Amino acid sequence: MKNTFFYCFFSLLLVGCSNDIKNTKLSGVVFGTSYSAIYDSEVDYQKQFDSLFYVLNKSLSTYQVNSDISKLNRNEYVEIDEHFKKVYLKSKEIFEVTDGAFDPTIGNVVNAWSFGADEAIKELDSLKIESLMQFVGFSKTHLSNGKVIKEHSNIYLEFNAIAKGYGVDVIGEFLEEKGINNYLVEIGGEIRVKGKNKEKKAPWKVGVEKPHFDDKQSILKAIILKDAAMATSGTYRKFKVDENGNSYSHIIDTSTGYSSKTNLLSVSVIADNCMTADAYATAFKAMGIDKVKAFLKQHQELKVFLIFENEKKEFETLSLNRFPEE
Numbered sequence: 001m002k003n004t005f006f007y008c009f010f011s012l013l014l015v016g017c018s019n020d021i022k023n024t025k026l027s028g029v030v031f032g033t034s035y036s037a038i039y040d041s042e043v044d045y046q047k048q049f050d051s052l053f054y055v056l057n058k059s060l061s062t063y064q065v066n067s068d069i070s071k072l073n074r075n076e077y078v079e080i081d082e083h084f085k086k087v088y089l090k091s092k093e094i095f096e097v098t099d100g101a102f103d104p105t106i107g108n109v110v111n112a113w114s115f116g117a118d119e120a121i122k123e124l125d126s127l128k129i130e131s132l133m134q135f136v137g138f139s140k141t142h143l144s145n146g147k148v149i150k151e152h153s154n155i156y157l158e159f160n161a162i163a164k165g166y167g168v169d170v171i172g173e174f175l176e177e178k179g180i181n182n183y184l185v186e187i188g189g190e191i192r193v194k195g196k197n198k199e200k201k202a203p204w205k206v207g208v209e210k211p212h213f214d215d216k217q218s219i220l221k222a223i224i225l226k227d228a229a230m231a232t233s234g235t236y237r238k239f240k241v242d243e244n245g246n247s248y249s250h251i252i253d254t255s256t257g258y259s260s261k262t263n264l265l266s267v268s269v270i271a272d273n274c275m276t277a278d279a280y281a282t283a284f285k286a287m288g289i290d291k292v293k294a295f296l297k298q299h300q301e302l303k304v305f306l307i308f309e310n311e312k313k314e315f316e317t318l319s320l321n322r323f324p325e326e
Contacts, residue, residue, distance in 0.1 A: 023199040031164055032063065033188035039175055040182040040198040049171060056167055059083045062107070062158045073107075075153045079146045087159050087166050087275070088143060094279045095138040098295070102283035103254040105140065107158035108132050110252055129258065136254060165231050165278025168192045172274075192229040192274045206230065211265040211307055211315065220307070220317075223324040229274035233281035234266035234307075254286065263309045264289060270303040270323065289318070296320050 026046050027036040030053045037049065059081050061067045071078045080088070094102045109132050140151040148157070159166075164187045171185045172192045182195030184204050193204040203224045210220035211234065252258065267284045271277040280302060284292045289308060296304060303323040310316050319325070 021198045021201075023197070031057070031061070031167060031187060033164070035167075035171075035185075035187040037171060037175075037186070038184045038197070039180050040195075041178070041180050043178070045174070045178070048174065052170055052174060053167065055081075056083055056163070056170065060087060060159050060163045060166075062160065069157055069159070072148055072150075073156050073158075075150075080143075080148060083166070083170070084148075085143070085146075087162055088148065090166075090275055091159065091162060091279065092138060094276070094283060097299075098280075098283045098287070100137070100254050101287045101291075102161070102279050103136065103138050104157050104159050104161070105136050105138050105155055106252055106254050107160075108135060108154070108156040110158070111156070161233075161282040162275055162279040164188050164190045165229070165274035165276070168229065168274040190229070190231040190274050190278050191225070193225050194227050196226075208232065208268050208305060208307075209266070221305075221326050223326060225270070225324070228270050228272065229277045230268060230270045231274060231277035231281045232266060232268045233285045252286075264306060265309060265315070266307040267292075268305040268323075271301070293320065 021040065022042075023038045023040055024042060024044060025036070025038050026044070026049065027034065028046075028050075029035070035049075037045075057064055057067060059068045060083065062069055062073070064070060068078045068080055068084055072080075091102070091104050095104070109129065112128065112132060135152055135154040135156070140155055141157070142149050150157075168185050168187050168190050169192060171187075172183065172194065175183045175185070176194070182198045184191065184193045184197070186192075189209075191206060193206070196203050203226055205222055206225050207219040207222050209232070210218045264285055267281050269277040269281045269284065271280065284295075284304065284306075287295065289306060292304065292306070296302060300321055302321060304320040305323045306318040306320070308316055308318070
């Protein structure tokens with residue numbers, strides 16, 4: 001689950017502004033979710049944003065049958081573009097440093113559990129999971145002369161746990177190329193900011209959503225974000241319940257092929273760029289609290305906020321590596 005409450009929250013923060021500086025505010029739909037951009041320029045870049053989103057979908061979307069990644073998964077010939085290469089290399093880096101907790105080759109298993117782009121497997125059992133898991137492992141792929149080489153044709157790649165964050169970075173970098181150094185870009189709750197809100201004459205303030213197991217939305221805490229990116233991953237909305245009443249999270253353990261067993265409800269990660277924050281938010285959700293705490297001792301560059309259930313089924317929070325306070 002990716003937090004989708006941010007855009008409404010930002011809109012509320014902007015209400016009541018009355019000075020001469022006016023931000024441009026653009027919004028729309030992309031990657032199966034909403035996006036918004038707020039920046040201090042009078043130029044409307046909607047067409048340029050749409051063009052960039054088109055290129056990203058053409059490269060990375062498993063929901064488009066003629067995208068590069070869909071062709072690759074059908075074992076058709078395809079030369080990847082720079083977007084694919086950047087996402088692939090960052091995925092490889094995080095796959096290695098998290099010992100496989102982040103793994104884009106888990107896609108076939110995600111699909112089997114009906115959380116992905118393809119049709120679910122009916123009557124999924126341990127034998128079927130085991131048969132799919134033999135093709136999981138990002139180390140079974142590599143780049144060569146502008147192409148992705150797979151060790152087996154059944155290996156399935158999907159970058160849904162990093163692509164939204166990368167899309168945020170692409171739009172942010174586009175704005176910076178245009179000389180805009182005060183902006184907020186958000187896609188499906190993944191966010192990147194630079195400078196400040198010139199219209200409000202204030203820093204960018206963003207919210208971390210309180211977990212609800214229904215359709216309610218509320219802010220647990222608001223923080224100031226400066227020249228950084230934040231992504232959130234959680235399981236309190238995106239899950240499935242089988243005929244026996246068992247709940248299954250969309251975060252799949254890459255070592256077992258089953259839903260991650262954890263009391264973590266939400267993970268928010270602040271990093272230098274949104275692609276990195278997005279991927280780590282997913283990895284940390286699968287790793288669990290103890291492994292995350294140990295990992296972050298060696299990675300002080302990542303700031304993390306955890307929301308979890310204690311033994312009494314009560315919400316608790318934990319801020320790590322100087323995650324901003326309210």
